[in-house]
Amino acid sequence: MAELDNSSTSSSSGSTLFNRSFTMHANTAEPDAPKVHLLLNNPSSLNRAASISKIYNSIDSVKGKVKKLCNLFESAKSSLTSKELSPKVVLRPTKSIGYSSSFSSSFNNPSIRLPGTEDRIVVYLTSLRGIRRTYEDCYAVRMIFRGFRVWVDERDVSMDSAYKKELQSVLRKKNPSLPQVFIKGKYVGGADVIKSMFEVGELAKILEDFPRIQQPGLVCDCCGDVRFVPCGNCNGSRKVFDEDEGFLKRCLECNENGLIRCPNCCS
Numbered sequence: 001m002a003e004l005d006n007s008s009t010s011s012s013s014g015s016t017l018f019n020r021s022f023t024m025h026a027n028t029a030e031p032d033a034p035k036v037h038l039l040l041n042n043p044s045s046l047n048r049a050a051s052i053s054k055i056y057n058s059i060d061s062v063k064g065k066v067k068k069l070c071n072l073f074e075s076a077k078s079s080l081t082s083k084e085l086s087p088k089v090v091l092r093p094t095k096s097i098g099y100s101s102s103f104s105s106s107f108n109n110p111s112i113r114l115p116g117t118e119d120r121i122v123v124y125l126t127s128l129r130g131i132r133r134t135y136e137d138c139y140a141v142r143m144i145f146r147g148f149r150v151w152v153d154e155r156d157v158s159m160d161s162a163y164k165k166e167l168q169s170v171l172r173k174k175n176p177s178l179p180q181v182f183i184k185g186k187y188v189g190g191a192d193v194i195k196s197m198f199e200v201g202e203l204a205k206i207l208e209d210f211p212r213i214q215q216p217g218l219v220c221d222c223c224g225d226v227r228f229v230p231c232g233n234c235n236g237s238r239k240v241f242d243e244d245e246g247f248l249k250r251c252l253e254c255n256e257n258g259l260i261r262c263p264n265c266c267s
Helices: 002-029 032-041 043-079 095-107 132-147 161-171 191-200 202-209
Strands: 121-125 152-156 180-183 186-189 228-230 239-242 247-250 259-261
Touching (some): 121 132, 132 152, 191 202
Parallel strands (some): 121 152
Antiparallel strands (some): 121 180, 180 186, 228 259, 239 247
16 A cells, blocks of 8 residues: 555656646747747738838849949940040130220211310219219229329219210210210220220220320329319309399309319319
Protein backbone atom coordinates (compact mmCIF):
# COMPACT_ATOMS: atom_id res chain seq x y z
CA MET A 1 0.00 0.00 0.00
CA ALA A 2 2.84 2.31 0.81
CA GLU A 3 4.39 1.51 -2.53
CA LEU A 4 1.14 2.32 -4.29
CA ASP A 5 0.88 5.55 -2.45
CA ASN A 6 4.44 6.42 -3.38
CA SER A 7 3.84 5.53 -6.99
CA SER A 8 0.68 7.57 -7.09
CA THR A 9 2.39 10.52 -5.50
CA SER A 10 5.32 10.19 -7.86
CA SER A 11 3.02 9.91 -10.85
CA SER A 12 1.03 12.90 -9.72
CA SER A 13 4.19 14.93 -9.15
CA GLY A 14 5.52 13.92 -12.57
CA SER A 15 2.27 14.87 -14.17
CA THR A 16 2.37 18.23 -12.49
CA LEU A 17 5.96 18.78 -13.64
CA PHE A 18 4.98 17.77 -17.16
CA ASN A 19 2.04 20.09 -17.06
CA ARG A 20 4.26 22.94 -15.81
CA SER A 21 6.80 22.41 -18.56
CA PHE A 22 4.06 22.19 -21.09
CA THR A 23 2.48 25.40 -19.89
CA MET A 24 5.86 27.16 -19.84
CA HIS A 25 6.61 26.12 -23.40
CA ALA A 26 3.11 26.95 -24.45
CA ASN A 27 3.26 30.38 -22.88
CA THR A 28 6.57 31.19 -24.51
CA ALA A 29 5.37 30.10 -27.93
CA GLU A 30 1.97 31.75 -27.72
CA PRO A 31 3.07 35.44 -28.18
CA ASP A 32 4.76 34.77 -31.55
CA ALA A 33 1.76 33.05 -33.02
CA PRO A 34 -0.62 36.03 -32.88
CA LYS A 35 2.05 38.32 -34.44
CA VAL A 36 2.41 36.12 -37.46
CA HIS A 37 -1.33 35.79 -37.65
CA LEU A 38 -1.75 39.56 -37.54
CA LEU A 39 0.91 40.15 -40.16
CA LEU A 40 -0.69 37.65 -42.47
CA ASN A 41 -4.26 38.77 -41.91
CA ASN A 42 -3.65 42.59 -41.72
CA PRO A 43 -4.33 44.08 -45.20
CA SER A 44 -2.91 47.51 -44.29
CA SER A 45 0.59 46.14 -43.73
CA LEU A 46 0.45 44.36 -47.05
CA ASN A 47 -0.72 47.52 -48.75
CA ARG A 48 2.14 49.48 -47.22
CA ALA A 49 4.66 47.01 -48.49
CA ALA A 50 3.09 47.12 -51.92
CA SER A 51 3.07 50.93 -51.96
CA ILE A 52 6.71 51.09 -50.90
CA SER A 53 7.66 48.73 -53.67
CA LYS A 54 5.70 50.85 -56.15
CA ILE A 55 7.53 54.01 -55.00
CA TYR A 56 10.91 52.38 -55.49
CA ASN A 57 9.84 51.15 -58.91
CA SER A 58 8.65 54.65 -59.90
CA ILE A 59 11.94 56.18 -58.72
CA ASP A 60 13.86 53.68 -60.76
CA SER A 61 11.73 54.47 -63.81
CA VAL A 62 12.28 58.25 -63.35
CA LYS A 63 16.03 57.70 -63.06
CA GLY A 64 15.94 55.73 -66.27
CA LYS A 65 14.06 58.55 -68.08
CA VAL A 66 16.50 61.16 -66.79
CA LYS A 67 19.43 59.10 -68.03
CA LYS A 68 17.79 58.83 -71.44
CA LEU A 69 17.27 62.60 -71.63
CA CYS A 70 20.87 63.26 -70.60
CA ASN A 71 22.07 60.93 -73.30
CA LEU A 72 19.90 62.71 -75.87
CA PHE A 73 21.24 66.16 -74.92
CA GLU A 74 24.83 64.96 -74.92
CA SER A 75 24.41 63.42 -78.35
CA ALA A 76 22.79 66.65 -79.64
CA LYS A 77 25.66 68.76 -78.25
CA SER A 78 28.26 66.50 -79.78
CA SER A 79 26.52 66.70 -83.16
CA LEU A 80 26.74 70.52 -83.25
CA THR A 81 29.58 71.88 -85.34
CA SER A 82 31.98 74.60 -84.27
CA LYS A 83 30.31 77.07 -86.63
CA GLU A 84 26.95 76.63 -84.93
CA LEU A 85 28.49 77.00 -81.48
CA SER A 86 30.25 80.30 -82.29
CA PRO A 87 28.03 83.30 -81.30
CA LYS A 88 26.92 85.73 -83.95
CA VAL A 89 28.18 89.25 -83.26
CA VAL A 90 25.82 91.98 -84.44
CA LEU A 91 27.01 95.57 -84.25
CA ARG A 92 24.29 98.09 -83.55
CA PRO A 93 24.57 101.87 -83.44
CA THR A 94 24.63 103.34 -79.97
CA LYS A 95 22.14 105.84 -78.63
CA SER A 96 24.58 108.74 -78.77
CA ILE A 97 25.23 108.20 -82.49
CA GLY A 98 21.53 108.49 -83.16
CA TYR A 99 21.43 111.78 -81.27
CA SER A 100 24.42 113.10 -83.19
CA SER A 101 22.63 112.48 -86.49
CA SER A 102 19.59 114.37 -85.24
CA PHE A 103 21.93 117.14 -84.04
CA SER A 104 23.50 117.57 -87.46
CA SER A 105 20.09 117.86 -89.12
CA SER A 106 18.76 120.36 -86.58
CA PHE A 107 22.01 122.38 -86.40
CA ASN A 108 22.04 122.90 -90.16
CA ASN A 109 18.34 123.74 -90.26
CA PRO A 110 18.10 127.42 -91.31
CA SER A 111 14.44 127.72 -90.29
CA ILE A 112 15.19 127.67 -86.52
CA ARG A 113 17.55 130.53 -85.70
CA LEU A 114 17.99 133.02 -82.89
CA PRO A 115 18.88 136.39 -84.46
CA GLY A 116 21.54 138.52 -82.85
CA THR A 117 23.38 135.60 -81.19
CA GLU A 118 25.81 134.54 -83.94
CA ASP A 119 28.82 135.17 -81.68
CA ARG A 120 27.72 133.35 -78.53
CA ILE A 121 26.16 130.31 -76.89
CA VAL A 122 22.64 130.82 -75.59
CA VAL A 123 20.99 128.42 -73.14
CA TYR A 124 17.37 128.80 -72.08
CA LEU A 125 16.96 127.19 -68.67
CA THR A 126 15.27 127.49 -65.30
CA SER A 127 16.66 127.83 -61.79
CA LEU A 128 13.47 126.66 -60.09
CA ARG A 129 13.38 123.13 -58.65
CA GLY A 130 9.66 122.55 -59.01
CA ILE A 131 10.19 119.79 -61.59
CA ARG A 132 13.17 117.70 -60.59
CA ARG A 133 13.95 116.22 -64.02
CA THR A 134 13.88 119.65 -65.69
CA TYR A 135 16.15 121.19 -63.09
CA GLU A 136 18.63 118.29 -63.30
CA ASP A 137 18.79 118.58 -67.10
CA CYS A 138 19.39 122.34 -66.90
CA TYR A 139 22.09 121.86 -64.29
CA ALA A 140 23.81 119.12 -66.34
CA VAL A 141 23.92 121.27 -69.50
CA ARG A 142 25.21 124.20 -67.47
CA MET A 143 28.05 122.13 -66.00
CA ILE A 144 29.00 120.70 -69.42
CA PHE A 145 29.57 124.17 -70.87
CA ARG A 146 31.39 125.32 -67.76
CA GLY A 147 33.75 122.39 -68.18
CA PHE A 148 34.83 123.85 -71.54
CA ARG A 149 35.47 127.25 -69.86
CA VAL A 150 33.39 129.16 -72.42
CA TRP A 151 31.09 132.07 -71.67
CA VAL A 152 27.41 131.16 -71.98
CA ASP A 153 24.47 133.54 -72.23
CA GLU A 154 22.15 131.86 -69.70
CA ARG A 155 18.56 133.02 -70.04
CA ASP A 156 16.51 131.98 -67.04
CA VAL A 157 12.83 131.86 -68.00
CA SER A 158 11.78 131.65 -64.35
CA MET A 159 13.46 134.99 -63.58
CA ASP A 160 12.23 136.84 -66.67
CA SER A 161 9.06 135.93 -68.57
CA ALA A 162 10.32 137.78 -71.66
CA TYR A 163 12.79 134.95 -72.27
CA LYS A 164 9.98 132.42 -72.19
CA LYS A 165 8.00 134.36 -74.79
CA GLU A 166 11.14 134.71 -76.90
CA LEU A 167 11.75 130.94 -76.84
CA GLN A 168 8.13 130.20 -77.71
CA SER A 169 8.27 132.47 -80.73
CA VAL A 170 11.55 130.99 -81.99
CA LEU A 171 10.58 127.31 -81.58
CA ARG A 172 6.92 127.97 -82.41
CA LYS A 173 5.79 125.91 -79.44
CA LYS A 174 3.50 126.87 -76.61
CA ASN A 175 5.30 124.92 -73.88
CA PRO A 176 8.83 124.07 -75.00
CA SER A 177 10.89 121.80 -72.78
CA LEU A 178 13.97 123.05 -70.97
CA PRO A 179 16.85 123.44 -71.48
CA GLN A 180 17.18 124.61 -75.10
CA VAL A 181 20.59 125.44 -76.61
CA PHE A 182 21.55 127.74 -79.49
CA ILE A 183 25.14 127.88 -80.76
CA LYS A 184 26.14 130.68 -83.15
CA GLY A 185 22.49 131.51 -83.63
CA LYS A 186 21.62 127.96 -84.75
CA TYR A 187 19.28 125.71 -82.83
CA VAL A 188 21.01 122.61 -81.37
CA GLY A 189 18.49 120.89 -79.09
CA GLY A 190 17.81 119.90 -75.50
CA ALA A 191 19.71 118.11 -72.76
CA ASP A 192 19.81 114.71 -74.49
CA VAL A 193 21.41 116.15 -77.61
CA ILE A 194 24.03 118.10 -75.66
CA LYS A 195 24.91 115.06 -73.52
CA SER A 196 25.33 112.81 -76.55
CA MET A 197 27.44 115.42 -78.37
CA PHE A 198 29.64 115.73 -75.30
CA GLU A 199 30.09 111.94 -75.08
CA VAL A 200 31.14 111.47 -78.70
CA GLY A 201 33.40 114.56 -78.73
CA GLU A 202 31.34 116.50 -81.25
CA LEU A 203 30.63 119.38 -78.87
CA ALA A 204 34.34 119.99 -78.25
CA LYS A 205 34.93 120.47 -82.00
CA ILE A 206 32.16 123.06 -82.25
CA LEU A 207 33.40 125.02 -79.23
CA GLU A 208 36.99 125.31 -80.47
CA ASP A 209 36.31 128.77 -81.97
CA PHE A 210 34.99 130.26 -78.71
CA PRO A 211 37.42 132.03 -76.36
CA ARG A 212 38.21 130.42 -73.04
CA ILE A 213 37.63 132.08 -69.68
CA GLN A 214 40.87 132.78 -67.85
CA GLN A 215 39.53 131.89 -64.38
CA PRO A 216 37.34 128.78 -64.52
CA GLY A 217 34.84 128.30 -61.71
CA LEU A 218 34.84 132.01 -60.78
CA VAL A 219 31.62 133.15 -59.09
CA CYS A 220 30.44 136.64 -59.90
CA ASP A 221 30.79 138.98 -56.92
CA CYS A 222 27.89 141.13 -58.08
CA CYS A 223 25.09 138.57 -58.61
CA GLY A 224 26.46 135.46 -56.90
CA ASP A 225 26.19 133.45 -60.15
CA VAL A 226 22.44 134.12 -60.45
CA ARG A 227 22.82 136.38 -63.51
CA PHE A 228 20.24 138.86 -62.13
CA VAL A 229 20.42 141.74 -59.66
CA PRO A 230 17.77 144.12 -58.26
CA CYS A 231 17.05 147.13 -60.39
CA GLY A 232 19.08 150.21 -59.39
CA ASN A 233 16.43 152.62 -60.66
CA CYS A 234 13.53 151.36 -58.52
CA ASN A 235 15.47 149.16 -56.04
CA GLY A 236 13.36 146.18 -57.08
CA SER A 237 10.00 147.81 -56.28
CA ARG A 238 9.06 148.19 -59.96
CA LYS A 239 7.70 151.67 -59.18
CA VAL A 240 9.27 155.10 -59.71
CA PHE A 241 7.89 158.50 -58.72
CA ASP A 242 7.27 160.90 -61.58
CA GLU A 243 7.95 164.40 -60.24
CA ASP A 244 6.34 166.14 -63.22
CA GLU A 245 3.03 164.32 -62.96
CA GLY A 246 3.21 163.72 -59.21
CA PHE A 247 2.41 159.98 -59.02
CA LEU A 248 4.12 156.58 -59.25
CA LYS A 249 4.82 154.93 -62.56
CA ARG A 250 5.97 151.51 -63.67
CA CYS A 251 9.76 151.22 -63.93
CA LEU A 252 10.75 150.53 -67.51
CA GLU A 253 14.27 149.29 -66.78
CA CYS A 254 13.47 146.07 -64.87
CA ASN A 255 11.32 143.01 -65.50
CA GLU A 256 8.18 141.86 -63.72
CA ASN A 257 10.26 140.77 -60.72
CA GLY A 258 12.12 144.07 -60.35
CA LEU A 259 15.37 142.51 -61.67
CA ILE A 260 17.86 143.34 -64.38
CA ARG A 261 20.67 141.35 -65.99
CA CYS A 262 23.90 141.43 -64.04
CA PRO A 263 26.06 144.21 -65.54
CA ASN A 264 29.23 142.46 -64.37
CA CYS A 265 28.95 138.94 -65.86
CA CYS A 266 26.20 139.34 -68.51
CA SER A 267 27.35 142.49 -70.27
